[in-house]
Amino acid sequence: MSFPEEASRREGPGHFPAKIHQKLFNDKYEIIRKLGYGPRSSTWLVWRKSDDRYFAVKIYTIAASTRAEEVEIPILQSVGKFRWRPPYLSLKDSFWERAYNGSHFCIITSFLSTTVEDLRLEEETHKLPVDVVQRVVYCVCKALKELHGANIMHGAVNAGNVYFSTGTMRPKLDSEDRPSTTKIGKFYTVASQPLKHRFRWRDKTDFVSEWPLHLVNLGHGTSPQKSKFKPEPGNDYLSAPETLSQNPSVSPKTDMWQLGCMILKLLTGSNPPFIGGDDAYSRLASIQAALGDGSTKSIEALLVDVLDKRDAAEAAGFIRDCLRLDPSRRLTADQALRHMWLADANLG
The missing domain is CATH 1.10.510.10 (Transferase(Phosphotransferase) domain 1)
Structure with missing residues (x-):
């Protein structure tokens, strides 16, 4: 069984134990690779077979899942009503996924590269x-x-x-290494593979201004529903x-x-x-x-x-x-x- 490289003891019950090619949400999405992680979630590239499209799924730890549903979802729904709709803040889907250690809340958005x-x-x-x-x-x-x-x-x-x-509608996966796992202690962990981009800190100013x-x-x-x-x-x-x-x-x-x-x-x-x-x-x-x-x-x-x-x-x-x-x-x-x-x- 695979465990995420970011497993944490401080945040209560840990991260979702995902595997490459694992199906989510009644087989609607398939995990393709791991994009990254944080103390309260891990992010994975997923493929939706019905329309051959790729997305990012953010899977919260059990400890962070309830707050994500109660706080982050209302904010994302409000963002979806903006006149100027930020494409990478737009909520595409959300659902709960059960694992051996409990239920995890998941949100689907557009995929991104590195920070x-x-x-x-x-x-x-x-x-x-x-x-x-x-x-x-x-x-x-x-x-x-x-x-x-x-x-x-x-x-x-x-x-x-x-x-x-990344500047593309489809991630360029064929030219990159296949997903890998690493053994940490007695568990195997899926290694993060962020999607690459072509931007460098030495780029010319005219190009930087279009990043x-x-x-x-x-x-x-903070949710807009709150009065304070x-x-x-x-x-x-x-x-x-x-x-x-x-x-x-x-x-x-x-x-x-x-x-x-x-x-x-x-x-x-x-x-x-x-x-x-x-x-x-x-x-x-x-x-x-x-x-x-x-x-x-x-x-x-x-x-x-x-x-x-x-x-x-x-x-x-x-x-x-x-x-x-x-x-x-x-x-x-x-x-x-x-x-x-x-x-x-x-x-x-």
């Missing part, structure tokens, strides 16, 4: 060029504008949730000040804080130092010391070692407006899209 975080880690210094980061931010803000306009908070804006599409990037994974989102946004227990909001108070809160502006932190990490190769700390009080003190005067100096100081003076100053201005201590003073996604720093980030 911007994977691209960052491919680079030796773990940093990305300014034009690449600008394109990433533009695509993220475009998705956030739609989500926030529908009163939906994403809740997990980071480079690991920004994916490349097909998509903010996905609404598993940490509430922090999700255990979620990492990157020390957004509003989450560190005695009465923590979140809102779509928390997404913008996460966006600012993501930009700093992509440009410098590491998380902002002012979000660290052993407790909420020390983290908040660190943030206030670094950003409390509302200037760009502390942010620019983090950038001058990796960017020229002009690029550092321009990027720092944008980041500062995402990292305002007062959430009401942060950029909205719509304002970010019209910011001068993103003027050349979209040609496609």
